[in-house]
Amino acid sequence: MVIRAFAPGSVTGLFAPPPAEGGASRGASFAIRDGVVVELEPADTISVTVEGEPAPFEPVEGLCSDLGVTASVDVRPEVPLGHGFGASGAATLATAIAAADAFDLPRSRAELVDAAHRAEMAAGTGQGDVFIQERGGLLWTTDAGIRRTVPSSPIEYATAGGIDTATMLDDEAFMTAARRAGIRGLDALDSEPTLRQLAERSREYVAETGIATSFVDRQIERVEAAGGAAGMALFGETVFAVDVDGILPERTHVSPVGARLLSGT
Ligand SMILES: Nc1ncnc2c1ncn2[C@@H]1O[C@H](COP(=O)(O)OP(=O)(O)O)[C@@H](O)[C@H]1O
Ligand SMILES: CC(C)(COP(=O)(O)O)C(O)C(=O)O
Known part of the structure; x- marks a missing residue:
């Protein structure tokens, strides 16, 4: 029987890697209405396809091994x-939820999220994404812990291509700059930040870490010229914007809800 599950995608506007002495990464990210559906079916071996075509998807494969299940995942x-x-996190989290249902695994939702997080960390494809995708909303790290709010303003975005997450996370010079810029940006957020404020801090972060491509710079300038605010979705050649209407080609909203089973036994 095929089990289907959905997890929202997420956009990270600020990212600070864990401190040198260890611990968790910090950041500010929001879940979006668009995400990833997985269709999982018990099988003799673990295999992953994207829309029916075989494709590499290390965190999904790693998660299945960790959960001790063999399944085909589309x-x-x-x-x-x-x-x-955050498509890697969304696919991995949705797979965890579908696998728990398909195999009747005695695991709590928190344990499934942790398993998805471990698989993302091991593959180098994500750090905090699955925690945002599990809950929905805008989440950000403060000295007192993780805070959450659900902004309702529309978001526009434009994307020109991919940036390999694992390559960024392996780049020591970037990670050092990101730690400094990320913490500065997080410290500058209000106690109840708006998406506009996150976009403005994200724009400063992008300038400080030097990760913008010319496409990103150009789109941010277009948004600002129209009175909006824009930042960069880490890590993609993707710009998100608020307080504009029709400047960037795509439109979405914050998802107030997180990952869920779509159909089960
Ligand atoms: N055509 C594709 N392009 C990019 N990634 C792909 C593709 N097909 C499968 N993948 C997998 O999708 C995941 C993308 O992860 P990542 O680079 O972290 O991106 P995202 O920002 O979407 O989370 C990787 O595990 C990669 O192997
Ligand atoms: C900053 C990043 C590691 C980027 O990952 P991705 O969205 O997969 O490109 C992240 O969002 C996270 O998991 O904290």
């Missing part, structure tokens, strides 16, 4: 893969 993304919409 990933059906509503967002482009590798463009900073």
Whole structure:
């Protein structure tokens, strides 16, 4: 029997890697209405396809091994893969939820999220994404812990291509700059930040870490010229914007809800 599950994509506007002495990464990210559906079916071996075609998907394969299940998983993304919409986290989290149902695994939702997180970390494809995708909303790290709000303003975005997450996470010079810029950006957020404020801090972060491509710079300038605010979706050649109408080609909203089973036994 095929089990289907959905997880929202997510956009990270600020990212600070864990401190040198260890611990968790920090950041500010929001879940979006568009995400990833997976269709999972118990099978003799683990295999992953994207819309029916065999494709590499290390975190999904790693998750299945970790959960001790063999299944075929078809990933059906509503967002482009590798463009900073957290598609790897969404696919991995949705797979965890579908596998728990298909195999009747005695695991709590928190344990499934942790398993998805471990698989993302091991593959180098994500750090905090699955925690945002599990809950929905805008989540950001403060000294007192993780805070959450659900902004309702429309979001526009434009994407020109992918940036390999694992390559960025392996780049020590970037990670050092990201730690400094990320913490500065998080410290500058209000106690109840708006999406506009996140976009403005994200724009500063992008300038400080030097990761913008000319496409990203150009789109941010177009948005600002129209009175809006824009930042970069980490890690993709993707710009998100608020307080504009029709400047960037795509439109979405924050998803107030997180990952869920679509059909089960
Ligand atoms: N055509 C594709 N382009 C990019 N990634 C792909 C593709 N097909 C499968 N993948 C897998 O999707 C995942 C993308 O992960 P990542 O680079 O973290 O991007 P995202 O920003 O979408 O989370 C990787 O596990 C990669 O192997
Ligand atoms: C910053 C990043 C590691 C980027 O990952 P991705 O969205 O997969 O490109 C992230 O969002 C996270 O998981 O904290």
